[in-house]
Amino acid sequence: MTKSLKLGVAGLGTVGTSLIELLATHRDRLANLGSTVDVVAVSARSKDKHRAIAETAGVTWFDDPIALARDPAIDVFVELIGGEDGVAKEAVEAALNAGKHVVTANKALLAKHGVALAQLAEEKGVALNFEAAVAGGIPVIKTLRESLAANSVRRVYGILNGTCNYILSTMTDEKRSFGDALKEAQDLGYAEADPTFDIGGFDTAHKLAILASLAFGTEINFDEIDVEGIQSITDADIEAAEDMGYCIKLLGVATQTDSGIEMRVNPAMVPEESAIAEVWGATNGVAIDSDFCGSLLLVGPGAGGKATASSVAGDIVDIARGIILPPLMRKAASLTPCVRSKLGSHQGAYYVRLSVYDRPGTMAAIAKHMGDRDISIESMVQGQMRAGVPGAEARTKVRGAPAPVRIITHETTEEAIRQAVEAIEQDGKVSERPQVIRIEKLG
Amino acid sequence: MTKSLKLGVAGLGTVGTSLIELLATHRDRLANLGSTVDVVAVSARSKDKHRAIAETAGVTWFDDPIALARDPAIDVFVELIGGEDGVAKEAVEAALNAGKHVVTANKALLAKHGVALAQLAEEKGVALNFEAAVAGGIPVIKTLRESLAANSVRRVYGILNGTCNYILSTMTDEKRSFGDALKEAQDLGYAEADPTFDIGGFDTAHKLAILASLAFGTEINFDEIDVEGIQSITDADIEAAEDMGYCIKLLGVATQTDSGIEMRVNPAMVPEESAIAEVWGATNGVAIDSDFCGSLLLVGPGAGGKATASSVAGDIVDIARGIILPPLMRKAASLTPCVRSKLGSHQGAYYVRLSVYDRPGTMAAIAKHMGDRDISIESMVQGQMRAGVPGAEARTKVRGAPAPVRIITHETTEEAIRQAVEAIEQDGKVSERPQVIRIEKLG
Numbered sequence: 001m002t003k004s005l006k007l008g009v010a011g012l013g014t015v016g017t018s019l020i021e022l023l024a025t026h027r028d029r030l031a032n033l034g035s036t037v038d039v040v041a042v043s044a045r046s047k048d049k050h051r052a053i054a055e056t057a058g059v060t061w062f063d064d065p066i067a068l069a070r071d072p073a074i075d076v077f078v079e080l081i082g083g084e085d086g087v088a089k090e091a092v093e094a095a096l097n098a099g100k101h102v103v104t105a106n107k108a109l110l111a112k113h114g115v116a117l118a119q120l121a122e123e124k125g126v127a128l129n130f131e132a133a134v135a136g137g138i139p140v141i142k143t144l145r146e147s148l149a150a151n152s153v154r155r156v157y158g159i160l161n162g163t164c165n166y167i168l169s170t171m172t173d174e175k176r177s178f179g180d181a182l183k184e185a186q187d188l189g190y191a192e193a194d195p196t197f198d199i200g201g202f203d204t205a206h207k208l209a210i211l212a213s214l215a216f217g218t219e220i221n222f223d224e225i226d227v228e229g230i231q232s233i234t235d236a237d238i239e240a241a242e243d244m245g246y247c248i249k250l251l252g253v254a255t256q257t258d259s260g261i262e263m264r265v266n267p268a269m270v271p272e273e274s275a276i277a278e279v280w281g282a283t284n285g286v287a288i289d290s291d292f293c294g295s296l297l298l299v300g301p302g303a304g305g306k307a308t309a310s311s312v313a314g315d316i317v318d319i320a321r322g323i324i325l326p327p328l329m330r331k332a333a334s335l336t337p338c339v340r341s342k343l344g345s346h347q348g349a350y351y352v353r354l355s356v357y358d359r360p361g362t363m364a365a366i367a368k369h370m371g372d373r374d375i376s377i378e379s380m381v382q383g384q385m386r387a388g389v390p391g392a393e394a395r396t397k398v399r400g401a402p403a404p405v406r407i408i409t410h411e412t413t414e415e416a417i418r419q420a421v422e423a424i425e426q427d428g429k430v431s432e433r434p435q436v437i438r439i440e441k442l443g
Numbered sequence: 444m445t446k447s448l449k450l451g452v453a454g455l456g457t458v459g460t461s462l463i464e465l466l467a468t469h470r471d472r473l474a475n476l477g478s479t480v481d482v483v484a485v486s487a488r489s490k491d492k493h494r495a496i497a498e499t500a501g502v503t504w505f506d507d508p509i510a511l512a513r514d515p516a517i518d519v520f521v522e523l524i525g526g527e528d529g530v531a532k533e534a535v536e537a538a539l540n541a542g543k544h545v546v547t548a549n550k551a552l553l554a555k556h557g558v559a560l561a562q563l564a565e566e567k568g569v570a571l572n573f574e575a576a577v578a579g580g581i582p583v584i585k586t587l588r589e590s591l592a593a594n595s596v597r598r599v600y601g602i603l604n605g606t607c608n609y610i611l612s613t614m615t616d617e618k619r620s621f622g623d624a625l626k627e628a629q630d631l632g633y634a635e636a637d638p639t640f641d642i643g644g645f646d647t648a649h650k651l652a653i654l655a656s657l658a659f660g661t662e663i664n665f666d667e668i669d670v671e672g673i674q675s676i677t678d679a680d681i682e683a684a685e686d687m688g689y690c691i692k693l694l695g696v697a698t699q700t701d702s703g704i705e706m707r708v709n710p711a712m713v714p715e716e717s718a719i720a721e722v723w724g725a726t727n728g729v730a731i732d733s734d735f736c737g738s739l740l741l742v743g744p745g746a747g748g749k750a751t752a753s754s755v756a757g758d759i760v761d762i763a764r765g766i767i768l769p770p771l772m773r774k775a776a777s778l779t780p781c782v783r784s785k786l787g788s789h790q791g792a793y794y795v796r797l798s799v800y801d802r803p804g805t806m807a808a809i810a811k812h813m814g815d816r817d818i819s820i821e822s823m824v825q826g827q828m829r830a831g832v833p834g835a836e837a838r839t840k841v842r843g844a845p846a847p848v849r850i851i852t853h854e855t856t857e858e859a860i861r862q863a864v865e866a867i868e869q870d871g872k873v874s875e876r877p878q879v880i881r882i883e884k885l886g
Binding site: 018022023025026029030032033131137138139142143146147148149150151152273274275277278279290291292293294295296297298299300301304306307309310311313314316317318321322323325329330331334 | 461465466468469472473475476574580581582585586589590591592593594595716717718720721722733734735736737738739740741742743744747749750752753754756757759760761764765766768772773774777
């Protein structure tokens, strides 16, 4: 006899409705894999909006998702409400306490309470699955938790926010300004009316916090991530990157260093010929460097109802098949604290864009500030660089007005570059805040 | 108390010795995940060569891998012998019959006997895991079997042979001939002394046969794959591809069509800006297009002892965690026959390179043969195309001697293009066999 798995789904936005569509479309497929999957209870903000689902035979409507989470009729509670606290947290706790498996797409909840929830799931002997919480349809949680279980991970990084990648792609492809590209993303529904959470890098940081825990066996620690968004990226930076053979991407990067875990979210220049540079538009890409497997890169849809529902459904199939693992791979109690690497210990090359007053001696002064901190300069160009003619347009500008200077350094430390840029600013030779972008060494 | 999983490892080549290194390196890590993993029996061709392993305390040496497979002391038989028949097959059957789990990296064995072995494993209630058999360290088997279980897959394709990709990459990057690049690959140990199996596309076809079964729920059917290798690719083709914004890759492609499954291995032109075009050197890339998840691309090391051992170890960890699934995702008895799509039904654009005798009316005759079969021509260029100057070098050649003609068609059928090319050949206007390369539509 085929088993049957009973779901309660809280939240009927794009992911929730796509999940219900998927389960209907693939009913026979799932039965053939060993278990039918039935939605027997739902909850959402507006019953009117979801009357068709609410009034389906065999489906119970709950106004209160916490009551749904405790419903004796369900085996699995699917949390698609969102939010790091409040009702989502209470409902997930209620479900786990009632001995239900939980599947969630809620990265904010996990970034803040993931360890405690994982521990609760372990105590109750149930699953807490969250493939959909990071990078939409990309199976990165399963890859870290299962495929790479016998590897020591050195670094995990990626393009984890489709909105930012869409904006940067539009700026690059269509030579549009940041403001223009953001407005288009909002018009297309890729960006929220208040886009701070996405473009400020916080959404990426939530996902990175979860990935780092799985990668390094450390507690989830969102607060130890240095977060920088894409708001300051200008078309001049995009052009400079192109001229030098790079693309600008918003990366989340977590690295195991000698002094601890370095976690940061920042715009970065990646080589044009790297595979991650070809991750365009709303697509996500996650790379994992480990000792035996080497470098893996997973690319796919980072958001969208259908792709996210695919990951939720994969988590449900695991439960139907009896695959119940510790949510964070190791037992939650055995996770070690996430110790931050020494401040300023990041090493790498940097791109620095300055807007300098064009006076005699300025370039020499800038170069000296760099040299004083042992920063070796790979290239330093004044003026525009388009079409492979460095400085060509510099001649047409008004003498004495601010002119762009672009510097590429050899490998140095974050500390040194910050100090040098501060010294340059204090000289009063720059007309605006210097732009500093990391050049990411890949592979 | 921590459980202990006892392994018998048959075959101590690069993968076997890397596996033993991995298990030693990550002994504590695996114990923390819930089970120690101990190699208690080994077998290989030469005991002398592996004396250190053979004489390790607690390890029993077997001259006969079939006897090892039946050893009551082991829980899991790890088959790293290779070969589609003979001792590898007998040993795997012996292990399954004795109720042992099996982990294998043997694609040839699975391509030929996978369904029967899967059925045997199901009957015995044991695992038959083979992540390492396809694309080395890339977790494509787990992604298809688990993550995408609730999706209908439309197409799976990829760069599945590192040797071929290394040769094509070297030809592209260093403007080397096929023969030169092959020799280098052999010198570096990437290619066998007899490279037919790799460069003829058969290794790719073995892997594709396995992927297609998982993707479409069909029996493994290696015989229904159209296989074409990279032997005929010349530097002229590589140059033409670059000039037109493409790269040449050896792809394995399996597509669900209305009339059945189309499975083929062939050199293909892929757009330079596609992510799979950035899969260089010995790296592999596998893409999966499915109805809810959309397009996923997994990139990583396709071969090498360490990466392959990582996949073998992942399979072992699954067994230690009690994850035992039907090897081919569905019950082997429920797989449907792999019906080949209608002959000639492949649709796509084509690149055709002809070496034509330069006589009046030749181009018109070629164009007419195309037009007669409703093939619409996107571009047709006589002579060299380097540096964006089509035909520039044609002027310097001897009048009447053969000259290259490159044609790009719009979408047409395989049948039409084959007929047109045959007609052109029969006219006696070409000095050598025409080259036909598919232009692959991605995404």
